[in-house]
Amino acid sequence: MLNEKYWNKREQGEEIHELSAQEALAEAIENDLLVEARQIIGQGKEAFVCWGKDKFGRSVAIKSYKLYRTTHRGVIHGTHRTSPYEVIKHFAKLEFYKNLYAYKAGLPVPLPYKWAGYSYSMELIGSEEGPAPLLSDMNKNSFDDPTEILEKCVDILHDMFQAQFVHGDFSEHNLLWHNEEMYVIDFLQSKRFALKDAVHRNSPLIPLTRAYRILRKDLNAILPYFSRLFRVTVNYEEVLEYILGDIKEKVDKELELISEVT
Ligand SMILES: Nc1ncnc2c1ncn2[C@@H]1O[C@H](COP(=O)(O)OP(=O)(O)OP(=O)(O)O)[C@@H](O)[C@H]1O
Ligand SMILES: [Mg+2]
Structure with a gap:
């Protein structure tokens, strides 16, 4: 949906819009990645991480990608001609599968649960009190x-x-x-x-x-x-x-x- 918005806006010469953490979390809730957001635990250049609960009552960490602004966008195979929204969707999916590969190889990494939109959810490494x-x-x-x-x-x-x-x-x-x-x-x-x-x-x-x-x-x-x-x-x-x-x-x-x- 946002992707379509992007192209429309681009045609009208409008600025692309970066999702706020609130918007990204609302979207993650809509996509069933979590039901309750507790706290933002990591705020980097490319992504932010929030912990919360999913519908199964599990403590989850949600990693949500922000709009990709740097020039090395072209390195992501086949994505250089797509919208920035497509690029970050691709990142969420890509990281989910890399995390899954590591988990399946028996490495000590969080168990990834689900990816959707710009985010993916995984097991929270931590306790009921937080990460x-x-x-x-x-x-x-x-x-x-x-x-x-x-x-x-x-x-x-x-x-x-x-x-x-x-x-x-x-x-x-x-x-x-x-x-x-x-x-x-x-x-x-x-x-x-x-x-x-x-x-x-x-x-x-x-x-x-x-x-x-x-x-x-x-x-x-x-x-x-x-x-x-x-x-x-x-x-x-x-x-x-x-x-x-x-x-x-x-x-x-x-x-x-x-x-x-x-
Ligand atoms: N599964 C998890 N369980 C507990 N904490 C997590 C988990 N995943 C991420 N975090 C927390 O979120 C922070 C950011 O996560 P990550 O390193 O994946 O993102 P990043 O893009 O490198 O962000 P940053 O630039 O803030 O480090 C981590 O430093 C860690 O504190
Ligand atoms: Mg990091």
């Missing part, structure tokens, strides 16, 4: 043994990589601490990858060495955080090797081929 804290909300006295917490993060990176999935924004801002466990959120930028570099042009999988670069970037974000805040330091290369597991051989082979060509 769990982010790792970035913790301080150096929060954990008895911060090394154990770092090990949990490294294990998640390992399990993700073995599931042929890279997060792409793995940091203290996207990790939630709940019931003595770490949970990962925020999947729009995450990618599934192939076990080789040669992938078909239309493949949903990215090449292996690209995934390897993303993994190294993720590791480079989380390890310094632990050394800065908790004074826990580890050997980067050893941790990387552990995360790569048996896939390391394949990565090395592809890297060798690249160096032969160049």
